[in-house]
Amino acid sequence: MILTMLAVFLGHVLLGLPLFLALLVTAVVGFLFVDPAMIARMLPQQFFGGINVFSLMAIPLFILAGNLMNVSGLTERLMGLARLLVGHLRGGLGHVNVVSSVFFAGVNGSAVADTSALGSLLVPAMQKEGYTRAFAAGLTAGSSLIGPIIPPSIFMILYASLTNTSVGDLFLAGVIPGLLLGFAFMGMNAWHAWRHGLPKRGGLPRLGQLGLAALAALPALIAPFIIVAGIVLGFVTPTESGALTALYVALCGILLGGLRLGDFWRALLDTARLTSAIFLIMAASATISWLLSYAQVPAQFVSLLAPYVDNAVLILLLLSAITFVTGMFMEEVSALMLLTPIFAPVAMMAGIDPVHLGIVITLNITIALITPPMGACVFVAAAVSRIEIVALFRTIWPFVLTAIGVLLLLILFPQLTLWLPAAIG
Numbered sequence: 001m002i003l004t005m006l007a008v009f010l011g012h013v014l015l016g017l018p019l020f021l022a023l024l025v026t027a028v029v030g031f032l033f034v035d036p037a038m039i040a041r042m043l044p045q046q047f048f049g050g051i052n053v054f055s056l057m058a059i060p061l062f063i064l065a066g067n068l069m070n071v072s073g074l075t076e077r078l079m080g081l082a083r084l085l086v087g088h089l090r091g092g093l094g095h096v097n098v099v100s101s102v103f104f105a106g107v108n109g110s111a112v113a114d115t116s117a118l119g120s121l122l123v124p125a126m127q128k129e130g131y132t133r134a135f136a137a138g139l140t141a142g143s144s145l146i147g148p149i150i151p152p153s154i155f156m157i158l159y160a161s162l163t164n165t166s167v168g169d170l171f172l173a174g175v176i177p178g179l180l181l182g183f184a185f186m187g188m189n190a191w192h193a194w195r196h197g198l199p200k201r202g203g204l205p206r207l208g209q210l211g212l213a214a215l216a217a218l219p220a221l222i223a224p225f226i227i228v229a230g231i232v233l234g235f236v237t238p239t240e241s242g243a244l245t246a247l248y249v250a251l252c253g254i255l256l257g258g259l260r261l262g263d264f265w266r267a268l269l270d271t272a273r274l275t276s277a278i279f280l281i282m283a284a285s286a287t288i289s290w291l292l293s294y295a296q297v298p299a300q301f302v303s304l305l306a307p308y309v310d311n312a313v314l315i316l317l318l319l320s321a322i323t324f325v326t327g328m329f330m331e332e333v334s335a336l337m338l339l340t341p342i343f344a345p346v347a348m349m350a351g352i353d354p355v356h357l358g359i360v361i362t363l364n365i366t367i368a369l370i371t372p373p374m375g376a377c378v379f380v381a382a383a384v385s386r387i388e389i390v391a392l393f394r395t396i397w398p399f400v401l402t403a404i405g406v407l408l409l410l411i412l413f414p415q416l417t418l419w420l421p422a423a424i425g
Contacts, residue, residue, distance in 0.1 A: 001030065001033040001034075001295065002297065004029060004033070005026050005029055005030050005288075008025060008026050008029045009022055009023065009025075009026040009330075010329070012025055012026070019281055019284075019331050019334065020280035020281050020283070020284040021284075023281065023284035023285055023287070023288060023334060024043075024047075024284045024287065026288060027043060027284065027287045027288050027291055028043070030288065030291045030292075030295075031043065031291065033295075034291065034294060034295055042290070043287055046286055046287040046290040046291075047283045047284065047286070047287050048283065049286070050282060050283045050285070050286020050287060050289075050290075050337075051279050051282050051283045051286065053161050054237075054239060055157060055160065055161050055167065055237070055238050055239060056157065056158070056161055056279075056282070057239040057242070058152070058157055058237075058238040058239040058241065058242040059154050059157060059158075059242075059275065059278065059279075060242075060271055060272075060275040061239065061242025061243050061245070061246050062107070062110075062152045062154065062227075062242045062245065062246075063110060063113070063154075063271050063274055063275060064242075064246045064267060064268070064271040065107050065223065065242065065245045065246040065248075065249045066104070066107050066110060066113050066117075067113070067266075067267035067270050067271050068246065068249040068250050068253055068259065068264070068267050069104070069107055069220060069223075069249055069253075070113075070117050070267070071253070071258075071259065071263035071264070071266060071267050072249065072250075072252065072253025072256070072258040072259040072263065073253070073256070073258035073259075074217075074219065074220040074249065074252065074253065074256075074258070075100075075104060075117055075118075075220075076121075077213075077216045077217040077219075077220055078100055078103040078104060078217050078220050078221075079096065079100045079118070079121065079122075080213050080216065080217065081103070081213040081214055081216070081217040081221075082095075082096045082099035082100045082103060083096045084205045084209055084210055084213045085099060085205075085210070086099055086186075087201065087202065088200060088201065088202045088203055088204055088205065089190070089200065090190065090193045090194060090198055090199070090200050091129075091131075091189050091190060091192065091193025091194075091198045092129070092200065092201050092202075093122060093125055093126045093129050093131070093201075094126060094131065094136075094139055094186075094189035094192070094193060095186055095189055095190075096122065097118060097122050097126065097136075097139055097140055097143055097189075098139070098143045098146075098182050098185045098186050098189065099182070099186075100118055100122070101114055101118065101143040101144055101146045101147065101182070102146055102150065102178070102179070102182045103217075103220070103221070104117065104118065104147065105146045105147040105148075105149070105150035105178060106150055106151070106152075106221075106223065106224030106227070107152075107220070107223045107224060107227075107245065107249070110147055110148065110154055110274075111144040111145055111146075111147040111148050111366060111369050111376075111377050112144070112369070112376050112377055112380055113147070113274075114143075114144040114146075114147040115140055115141055115144040115377045115380045115381050115384070116380050116384060118140055118143075118144070119137065119140040119141075119380065119381050119384040119385055120384040122136070122140060123136045123137055123140055123381075123384065123385040124385075126139075129198065129199075129201065130196065130198045130199070131192075131198070133385055133386075133387050134387060134391055134392060134394075134395040135192060135395060136385065137381040137382065137384075137385035137387050137392055137395070138381070138392060138395040138396050138398075138399055139185065139188075139189060139399070140381050140385070141369075141370050141375075141377040141378050141380075141381040141392075141396060141399070142185055142188075142370060142396070142399030142400075142402070142403070143181075143182070143185045144369070144370075144377050144381075145181060145363075145366045145367065145369065145370065145377075145403055146178050146181050146182055146185075148362060148365075148366045149174045149177050149178035149181060149359075149362065149363060149366060150174055150175060150178030150179075150224075151170075151171030151172070151174050151175065151224070151227060151228050152171065152227050152238075152241075152242070152245075153170070153171070153174060153362060154278070154333075155332070155333075155336055155362045155365055155366065156170040156171065156174065156358060156362055157238060158282070158333065158336055158337065158340075159336065159340055159358045159361060159362060160238075160358070162337070162340045162341060162344070163340060163344050163354055163358070165354045165355060165358055166355070167231060167238045168228075168231040168232040168421075169355045169421040170355055170358050170359070170362075171227070171228055171231060171232070172228065172232060172420045172421040172424055173355050173356070173358070173359050173417040173418065173420060173421050174359060174362070174417075175420055176416050176417065176419070176420060177359055177363060177406065177410055177416065177417060180406050180409065180410075180416070181403065181406050184402050184403070184405065184406050185399070185402060188398065188399070188402055219252040219256065220249075220252070222248075223245055223248060223249060226241070226244060226245055226248060227241050227242075227245055230244065232424060250264070278333055281331060281333045281334050281337075282333055282334075282337055284334070285333065285334040285337035285338055286337060288338060289337055289338055289341050292338070292341070292342065293341060297342065298341060298342045298345055299345075301342050301343075301345075301346060302345050302346050302349060305318065305346050306349070308350075309346070309349045309350040309351075310350075311350075312350045312351060312352050313411060313412065315346060315347065315350040315352065316347075316352065316357075316360055316411045317411060319343050319346065319347070319357075319360070319361070320360060320364050320407065320411065322339070323335070323339055323343075323361060323364035323365060323368075324364055324367065324368065324371075324404075326338075326339060326368075327364065327365055327367070327368025327371065327374075328368055328371045328372070328373070328374060329373070329374060330374065331374065331376075332365045332366070332368055332369060332376070335365060335368065336361065336362075336365050339361070340361060343357070343361065344357070353414065353418060355417065355418060355421060356410075356414045356417050356418055359410060359417045360407065360410060360411060360417075363403070363406070363407050363410065364407065366403075367400060367403045367404065367407070370396050370399060370400055370403075371396075371400055372393045372396075373393075375393075375396070378392055378393060378396055
């Protein structure tokens with residue numbers, strides 16, 4: 001049954017069928033194995049029931065907040081602050097790229113949006129500074145992985161809805177791993193700049209310059225604190241936090257004069273397009289997840305890995321390997337929706353904290369955004385930087401390996417993810 005469903009899914013994807021339709025066809029094939037009479041009754045019920053979750057409403061609201069930041073000019077203010085902080089170092093624009101991703105991650109939670117927003121601005125500038133276009137695009141795609149790790153995170157909200165894990169704890173747990181990713185990519189950039197003799201641009205910024213840049217970026221910098229503090233302190237739910245953040249960013253854009261009616265309408269349309277695509281995939285994936293659960297596939301998977309549950313590190317390595325390979329060939333939201341219900345019981349048996357598992361799975365799924373052949377961020381980076389996709393896929397592997405190195409560090413040292421939730425909680 002599983003092999004047939006997998007073959008059907010891959011076949012329809014290769015034929016160019018939209019992903020949610022490929023998933024629905026796969027679900028129909030699965031129902032034929034289990035009970036054809038259930039198709040008319042259970043398929044629509046699970047399709048709509050899979051997205052009938054209140055916490056999922058936070059996703060379009062956080063996407064809207066990120067889009068409003070882009071069209072209102074707040075993203076440029078963050079980049080200006082990043083340029084003053086690290087732009088004077090050797091390979092400064094590469095460091096600006098990474099630091100801007102860290103700042104931008106605190107509002108949007110989407111790696112693809114990060115790649116699109118920063119790539120069109122920074123890749124041409126990095127090329128003028130002496131970077132090859134391929135490395136600049138690769139660094140943009142690689143650093144965008146920080147977006148879904150530093151809160152807020154669309155993937156973490158999905159994981160929380162599937163496992164009843166605290167969204168606040170997941171958001172806090174993602175802070176240190178996200179910063180580790182940032183430092184890792186800055187280290188890569190520093191080595192590349194030293195190896196190729198890229199020059200330094202300018203000197204240390206004056207304190208007054210930093211103060212003015214920080215003041216200009218302050219409205220955007222406040223947004224992440226609204227998100228995390230509101231959820232962690234229990235003032236708002238994730239959905240209410242998303243609405244509050246979108247309203248706050250919109251008001252900042254209006255008051256600062258950067259948000260016009262046409263920009264607001266464009267941000268709404270972009271949000272509607274991306275949200276509809278995500279939710280269609282989620283609904284179709286939820287149908288397959290229910291079907292696999294009904295067929296007791298998770299229980300069979302648990303029994304398969306039962307001999308190894310005494311070794312939590314080995315279990316996480318096995319789950320990571322499966323997630324990594326799956327993410328290479330499947331869209332990330334559907335991979336997360338399908339794998340989490342199967343993996344969670346195994347992790348529970350092995351005594352793995354669900355928050356730690358959530359960060360490991362989220363980072364695995366996120367890495368898939370820059371791996372061939374389905375890496376969405378690579379396609380976006382190639383488009384905005386006008387580079388051949390094959391050339392960029394050849395360049396991207398050092399960034400993939402760097403992210404895997406951070407992942408292994410998190411697996412070996414779970415306190416890196418659990419310390420902040422424990423300290424604040």
